[in-house]
Amino acid sequence: MKKYWLAAAGVVAAVAIAAPSAAGAPTESSATSAATSATSVAAGTAARTEPAEVTPAKAAVPAPKPVRTVRPGLRVDAGGGFTVWLTRDGKHWAGPDGYENFRSVVDGNIDRSEPGVSHQSEGDAKGVFHSGLYYGTRAAGRVELSDAEGHKTVATLIALPGHPDWGVWYAHTGPASGNGGSGLGVTLYDRAGRLLAELPGFDFPAGRG
16 A cells, blocks of 8 residues: 555656646746747838838929921011021021021031030010020030029020031020120030030120120
8 A cells, every 4th residue: 555655756756857847847838929929020120120222303494495496588487476497508597677687607616526506585675585506516404594593494406407516595584684685595406305505694884786
């Protein structure tokens, strides 16, 4: 009888030793849950401490106006009572008073071996008409007028058929005081937006030539 009591006591002791171990050890599912929670916390902390990158917006570049092809002698209504037309020897224009003007491209006064622009202007208290030649390039894309404050006016371009290395630009601006509009600078760009030539403004009244 004594030996059975000892065996029973051994079984009870084994159960008593095993029970605390089983109760205290985490199960597989609880260990996985704890790891997932730690990962989530770490990920949340990383998301809060790493600001998102912000890409600055780029300034829009003015789109070039297509160069309008016109036949020789065709009179183009340039607005404000002004008319412009081209011949093989140069630029012609007339104002509201009917007075005609001419600027040659063949008399040697301009150097067509490199890009350049010219500028003529006339106006009154209502506004100023600007026009000129662009030359020395077959890739003209844009002509801009700009004042001292940085305001820009994009001109209209016309040229004769056959992709010549010159053409005419024209534009209108508001009234100009003291210099007839000649104080505005003129800039020539190619079709890719690259600078080709600049003509600074001049502080004197523009004549009819």
